[in-house]
Amino acid sequence: METLYITHPICRLHEMGSWHPECPARLDAINDQLLASGILGFLGEKEAVQAGDADLLRVHTPEYLDYLRTHAPASGYFTLDPDTLMNPHTLEAARLAAGAGLLAVDAIMRGEAKTAFCAVRPPGHHARANQAMGFCIFNNLAVALAYALDKYALGRVAIIDFDVHHGNGTEEMFAGDERVLMCSFFQHPFYPNCGTGRTADNMLNIPVDAYTSGASLRQIVGDIWMPRLAAFRPEFIFISAGFDAHREDDMGQLGMVESDYAWITDQIVAQAEKTAHGRIASFLEGGYNLSALGRSAAAHIKVLAKL
16 A cells, blocks of 8 residues: 555544634544545544653653643634634543544555545644644644654654744754754744744745745755755655645645646655655644635645555
């Protein structure tokens, strides 16, 4: 099996109110598009497992885990930050969202698949070691990457983040770690209003103006990301796959379309084949226009699966 599709029905039970754009229908939009396009039948489907405390504590603090446990509501909502709320199912969903990456890493390292897409929520790349932020509870990618470094003693792993927002939590967790290279572009100035100052040498941040076109973003990937990735020679590539840089998504003002996501994914797959035995684990981050999200995620997964 080339590609695993990892999700869990509990991830649909986490919701933050009917007004909130990070909604359960996001997962339905992706699944529906995969079904309609015929892609789903070519994927190996697995249900996520919960991440345990030991796995979460590689990147999060004990105090933060205790805080979440203490404040998980029995009914209604608990506000973690102005954009991030917990309902009675949130903590279980967040543990499953983080655990999906652990399942992906193990399956890929055992040779059961080359790539995986984790269709999970809450998303992760804004979550800090001790703080929920920007719809994110646990940093799903970071939990999986730290696990891969620890369990499989990998020496070089890469992170690709093409969400419209900067993955500030991920950067904080791995800045200065010579085993990790993170490549990202993001709209700036824009939430979370960081990523443009002096940073660690292993962080390749490319802030771009609002209304930057898909063609210009492809040029950034081809001219800046890919040479750096090739020189780094990653043994495993992790992707924060946010689809809110799509031109139809009102959460941002960038100009990507489905073909841009497919092209970027193709470049990543080609690099993974050269140095990482094809190993890629991709994690759903943003994407809030449901039609654009479904189409873009399907384009991304289709390339991962080499269909």
